[in-house]
């Protein structure tokens with residue numbers, strides 16, 4: 001359970017770092033599992049997910065290893081998403097007893113050359129009517145500044161959606177949103193960083209001698225409907241806590257997965273179904289230069 005002071009901090013700032021939600025031992029187990037998942041995937045396909053626009057942030061050739069829809073790869077990491085400590089905090093932040101999975105992704109930022117994320121909001125990738133969507137980043141190892149920890153723009157979620165640049169990865173203009181002007185959120189193994197999908201965020205290059213390993217879980221109130229049908233993925237709609245009062249979980253996803261190219265009234269900025277290719281979340285013609293990291 002979060003304290004009232006933690007909930008108040010989140011409501012004011014649009015983000016909250018919860019220290020020690022998982023123990024160092026638990027985080028170490030998650031880390032081993034995460035690296036094994038990525039190694040298995042790497043043996044069969046390309047797992048780099050660096051945004052094309054990240055190339056503008058650094059001259060170094062960087063890489064970012066990823067896996068989407070982790071629940072299809074590891075029971076341990078599925079249990080982590082269902083852990084009461086995690087879901088109770090998510091429920092308090094979302095402001096609903098019910099917490100529904102949208103999607104998740106493992107990221108390994110390799111040592112010395114782990115890719116940055118240009119500043120952006122997550123909202124343009126999967127807008128919802130009531131903006132209940134949050135991200136929770138579970139840290140499997142320490143993420144100090146030099147490892148490219150996540151950075152946020154304080155209180156930015158209060159301004160609502162901001163127009164993004166579509167070129168090379170749906171990001172905010174570099175001159176108006178330089179990484180350096182945001183608040184760095186260094187974290188320890190086992191800490192969890194929560195933020196709204198309207199919070200402007202990004203992260204720097206991992207220049208340290210160790211990989212940065214995280215799992216990001218995107219969650220919503222099941223009563224908060226997607227504004228457009230987009231960014232669908234296998235497992236979307238799974239209940240992590242409570243119930244789905246609308247009894248409609250996953251109906252869009254089931255329809256989409258049996259349909260080659262879903263269309264929404266406003267087009268499909270994410271290029272349709274995520275997760276169709278080996279469970280890695282490859283969209284078709286997505287705006288991130290073929291790098292489906294969202």
Ligand SMILES: O=C(O)CCC(=O)C(=O)O
Nearest residue numbers: 107117150201202203293
């Ligand atoms: O893991 C990071 O450093 C940032 C991830 C991120 O911004 C995202 O996936 O939207």
